[in-house]
Amino acid sequence: MNRQPHVRADDLTALLGASLHEEVVRHFERSTGADRAHVERQVLECLRYLYLVSRHRERLGGLFLPVEQEIDEIWHYLILQTREYRALCEERLPGRFFIEHRSIAYEEYEQEPGREQAAEEALRWIPLYCREFGPFDEGALPHWTIVRFLHERMEMTLEDISALEPLGS
Amino acid sequence: MEQLIKKMAQDTVWQGWVAANSASAAAKDGCISAAPKDGCISAAPKAGCIS
Numbered sequence: 001m002n003r004q005p006h007v008r009a010d011d012l013t014a015l016l017g018a019s020l021h022e023e024v025v026r027h028f029e030r031s032t033g034a035d036r037a038h039v040e041r042q043v044l045e046c047l048r049y050l051y052l053v054s055r056h057r058e059r060l061g062g063l064f065l066p067v068e069q070e071i072d073e074i075w076h077y078l079i080l081q082t083r084e085y086r087a088l089c090e091e092r093l094p095g096r097f098f099i100e101h102r103s104i105a106y107e108e109y110e111q112e113p114g115r116e117q118a119a120e121e122a123l124r125w126i127p128l129y130c131r132e133f134g135p136f137d138e139g140a141l142p143h144w145t146i147v148r149f150l151h152e153r154m155e156m157t158l159e160d161i162s163a164l165e166p167l168g169s
Numbered sequence: 170m171e172q173l174i175k176k177m178a179q180d181t182v183w184q185g186w187v188a189a190n191s192a193s194a195a196a197k198d199g200c201i202s203a204a205p206k207d208g209c210i211s212a213a214p215k216a217g218c219i220s
Contacts, residue, residue, distance in 0.1 A: 107187065150173075166170065
């Protein structure tokens with residue numbers, strides 16, 4: 001398979017800017033009591049989520065949040081820094097559009113598409129993530145709900161999960 | 170992928186998947202109650218918001 005170069009963690013941090021990145025990390029270290037490495041990984045996965053939505057708007061826009069609540073909180077924090085968030089979305093992320101946010105419970109969300117489509121939508125993130133950032137590792141596992149579910153509840157290895165191909169490919 | 174989708178759609182697996190997301194969704198609904206902690210009201214002066 002012809003692989004494009006992966007988007008590196010440093011590249012994503014640079015999109016946010018060193019100053020705002022440090023501010024976000026410090027805020028969540030203070031407010032959650034989590035250690036710095038854990039918070040930095042959460043911020044990285046939040047940026048990866050936003051990057052994917054921006055890069056694959058047609059396929060991923062409007063889908064249920066695939067990451068954990070703590071990462072949603074980081075997203076909320078970024079949204080509140082309105083100028084910087086707008087610049088991140090419209091000037092630095094690849095899609096160059098403002099990424100909207102809307103709260104919705106999963107029970108409400110899954111009524112609309114139905115089970116199989118909702119399952120496909122949850123799985124859709126995986127090959128796109130791996131294509132952009134490389135295979136899932138242990139560090140990403142706690143933050144991506146679908147990956148953790150496949151690993152813990154369906155006993156799939158991270159290698160098997162990362163090898164999933166998009167539907168119809 | 171197709172087989173995995175069908176497996177996920179089975180009753181017991183699906184219920185587990187909804188539960189995995191509902192835990193998050195419940196906390197997400199708590200965003201309103203978490204707002205004061207984030208400083209939107211009482212902590213706003215501490216956060217030093219600017220336009």
